[in-house]
Amino acid sequence: MAKAKSNTEEYLRMYAQMVRIRTFEDNANQLYLSAKMPGLTHMYSGEEAVAVGICEALTDDDRITSTHRGHGHCVAKGAEFKEMFCELLGKAEGYCRGKGGSMHIADQSHGNLGANAIVGGSMGIATGSALRAKLQGSDDVTVCFFGDGATAQGLWYEVMNMAALWKLPVIYACENNGYSEYTKTEEIAAGSITARAEAFGIEAHQVDGQDVLAVNELTRKLVERARKGEGPFFIELMTYRYHGHHVGDINREYYRSKAEEKDWRDNRDPIIRFRAHLVSEGIATEADLDALNAEIEKDAAEAVAYALEAAYPDASEVGQHVYAA
Amino acid sequence: MREITLSQAVNEAIAEEMRRDETVFLMGEDVAEAGTPFKVLSGLVEEFGTGRVIDTPISEPGFVGMAVGAAMTGARPIVDLMFGDFIFLVMDQLCNQAAKQHYMSGGKLRVPMVLRTNMGATRRSAAQHSQSLQALVAHIPGLKVAMPSSAYEAKGLMKTAIRDNNPVVIFEDKLMYQDKAPVPEEEYLIPFGQAHVKRAGSDITLIGTSSMVQVAEKAAAMLAEEGISAEVIDPRTIVPLDEATLIESVKKTSRAIVIDEGHQSYGVTAEIASRLNEKAFYHLDAPVLRMGAMDVPVPFSPALEDLTVPTPEGVVANARQLCAGEMIHAA
Ligand SMILES: Cc1ncc(C[n+]2csc(CCOP(=O)(O)OP(=O)(O)O)c2C)c(N)n1
Numbered sequence: 096m097a098k099a100k101s102n103t104e105e106y107l108r109m110y111a112q113m114v115r116i117r118t119f120e121d122n123a124n125q126l127y128l129s130a131k132m133p134g135l136t137h138m139y140s141g142e143e144a145v146a147v148g149i150c151e152a153l154t155d156d157d158r159i160t161s162t163h164r165g166h167g168h169c170v171a172k173g174a175e176f177k178e179m180f181c182e183l184l185g186k187a188e189g190y191c192r193g194k195g196g197s198m199h200i201a202d203q204s205h206g207n208l209g210a211n212a213i214v215g216g217s218m219g220i221a222t223g224s225a226l227r228a229k230l231q232g233s234d235d236v237t238v239c240f241f242g243d244g245a246t247a248q249g250l251w252y253e254v255m256n257m258a259a260l261w262k263l264p265v266i267y268a269c270e271n272n273g274y275s276e277y278t279k280t281e282e283i284a285a286g287s288i289t290a291r292a293e294a295f296g297i298e299a300h301q302v303d304g305q306d307v308l309a310v311n312e313l314t315r316k317l318v319e320r321a322r323k324g325e326g327p328f329f330i331e332l333m334t335y336r337y338h339g340h341h342v343g344d345i346n347r348e349y350y351r352s353k354a355e356e357k358d359w360r361d362n363r364d365p366i367i368r369f370r371a372h373l374v375s376e377g378i379a380t381e382a383d384l385d386a387l388n389a390e391i392e393k394d395a396a397e398a399v400a401y402a403l404e405a406a407y408p409d410a411s412e413v414g415q416h417v418y419a420a
Numbered sequence: 421m422r423e424i425t426l427s428q429a430v431n432e433a434i435a436e437e438m439r440r441d442e443t444v445f446l447m448g449e450d451v452a453e454a455g456t457p458f459k460v461l462s463g464l465v466e467e468f469g470t471g472r473v474i475d476t477p478i479s480e481p482g483f484v485g486m487a488v489g490a491a492m493t494g495a496r497p498i499v500d501l502m503f504g505d506f507i508f509l510v511m512d513q514l515c516n517q518a519a520k521q522h523y524m525s526g527g528k529l530r531v532p533m534v535l536r537t538n539m540g541a542t543r544r545s546a547a548q549h550s551q552s553l554q555a556l557v558a559h560i561p562g563l564k565v566a567m568p569s570s571a572y573e574a575k576g577l578m579k580t581a582i583r584d585n586n587p588v589v590i591f592e593d594k595l596m597y598q599d600k601a602p603v604p605e606e607e608y609l610i611p612f613g614q615a616h617v618k619r620a621g622s623d624i625t626l627i628g629t630s631s632m633v634q635v636a637e638k639a640a641a642m643l644a645e646e647g648i649s650a651e652v653i654d655p656r657t658i659v660p661l662d663e664a665t666l667i668e669s670v671k672k673t674s675r676a677i678v679i680d681e682g683h684q685s686y687g688v689t690a691e692i693a694s695r696l697n698e699k700a701f702y703h704l705d706a707p708v709l710r711m712g713a714m715d716v717p718v719p720f721s722p723a724l725e726d727l728t729v730p731t732p733e734g735v736v737a738n739a740r741q742l743c744a745g746e747m748i749h750a751a
């Protein structure tokens with residue numbers, strides 16, 4: 096584990112946030128499997144250290160843009176279970192009043208500009224947010240999350256060029272989980288991904304996305320520098336998704352072996368690793384952490400129960416929000 | 421006759437044409453081993469190899485542009501665009517490049533390519549995976565647009581599209597992939613620009629595209645119980661459009677409802693309704709009604725999403741009023 100200078104409270108919060116993401120996803124998957132959730136959803140499980148390591152380096156004024164695999168970013172940026180589950184179930188009390196669902200969940204109160212169902216679709220939005228910060232003399236930073244697959248979108252190269260020319264406070268965070276849908280990254284990405292950012296003169300880093308402290312330490316430094324006008328930056332985070340591409344992608348051995356999945360789960364799990372670190376450093380005991388886990392599970396169960404009972408939006412809402420007042 | 425799914429029909433059409441013509445090849449995201457997320461293309465890479473069934477990165481403008489170039493120089497690409505909503509990413513390649521080459525070159529260049537994609541809401545996929553965008557491409561001269569309403573049409577129209585010397589966009593309804601219909605074993609093609617009268621009737625004409633043909637058929641069955649005789653017509657291709665068959669029907673019935681899953685405003689229904697008004701005006705007993713999707717982004721919540729698309733009940737209610745003479749809004 097990389098060492099980051101931080102206090103106990105922050106460490107425990109990072110642990111709790113990772114467990115909250117995993118717990119959220121376990122419940123969401125269960126809702127899908129029991130046919131209680133409309134549509135499909137993409138699980139973030141396995142990638143928790145990426146969202147948490149990054150978002151713990153940000154304030155509520157800092158913005159993020161998220162992806163189709165967005166629950167982790169949303170939780171990490173501070174969202175509540177209740178409003179999230181309500182959104183996943185299309186209920187009126189959801190973050191988007193049930194209009195967005197899993198792939199469009201957004202939480203402005205914590206600076207989450209929203210998930211996006213178009214791969215790479217948020218690259219312009221994130222860079223535009225950074226442009227606004229610069230124009231208005233604001234010191235907030237925007238982090239643009241996207242997958243390895245999204246690096247194939249031409250939009251990224253257009254906005255990186257402008258971000259670099261104009262020194263915008265944006266951090267491009269590529270979550271390289273080894274796959275885009277059912278295809279391995281090496282089959283869709285030529286050359287080196289970090290070199291692509293470097294070609295624009297953008298400082299690029301590669302980091303172990305399963306090590307929450309390493310991610311957090313690097314992001315803190317980059318955020319601080321971006322606030323001073325030294326951006327943009329690029330981070331490639333090496334990580335892994337435990338589930339299929341989406342919850343319905345169950346028979347997937349034709350593109351990914353069970354042994355590979357087991358290896359990541361058993362040997363590189365970000366939560367297990369960080370937990371071991373907390374215990375060995377004497378920051379928390381196993382019992383403390385078990386109690387924390389239990390509390391989070393209870394929170395999630397309550398939020399799910401609430402969301403299942405919550406009301407759907409009234410029919411009159413269908414025509415609302417097409418145009419802003 | 422044997423029955424197969426729409427998905428199998430598309431697969432068979434492509435396989436037959438790839439066997440028949442070596443210049444036909446397929447490309448798109450996860451089309452090879454995965455056979456697309458909807459599994460429509462399963463088995464093709466096994467037969468034709470990765471040289472002709474090509475997995476691409478998530479670079480839609482790039483690979484659609486490459487299809488245009490390949491088509492201009494002697495190949496017949498079939499491009500798979502995973503969701504119809506992604507057509508917005510490829511608009512330049514499709515509308516500025518593919519659609520215009522033949523005309524701009526004074527007829528010297530040709531772009532024989534097929535872009536197959538999908539449409540249709542109520543899959544709980546929210547605003548960026550549920551749109552029906554056929555009107556956008558139908559607006560651009562140079563592009564042909566096919567909208568199969570069953571497995572039978574899906575196969576026959578696909579084969580015609582592959583042999584056509586123009587860029588053709590095919591919209592399949594993503595909720596119909598598992599729907600079965602009788603499809604002959606023998607080869608057949610369905611010509612473009614020939615509407616199909618699915619059900620004969622004398623009181624009102626229901627014109628539907630894609631899955632809206634089924635909505636119209638259900639409505640027609642319900643109307644029959646009330647003593648209203650509805651004729652159901654499937655244009656099959658909206659570009660070219662078989663105006664003659666539509667006009668002939670309306671001359672007989674004097675009333676029409678046009679149903680399409682694209683947004684109602686500035687849409688396919690508006691175009692067809694307008695042509696009927698222009699060309700069958702003196703035969704009409706009531707205004708031609710449009711029924712499209714509600715003019716809102718498709719909402720995720722099932723409680724809202726189901727309100728946005730035309731339903732058989734909605735068609736019946738409108739047809740009943742038209743036939744009762746209740747919709748003549750003359751002030
Ligand atoms: C423009 C666009 N093309 C294709 C898709 C379909 N699609 C959704 S997710 C995905 C794979 C994305 O891979 P990656 O960026 O690596 O993210 P991951 O799913 O691995 O988190 C694809 C092809 C889409 N949503 N948008």
Ligand SMILES: [Mg+2]
Pocket residue numbers: 242243244270271272273274275276
């Ligand atoms: Mg990926």
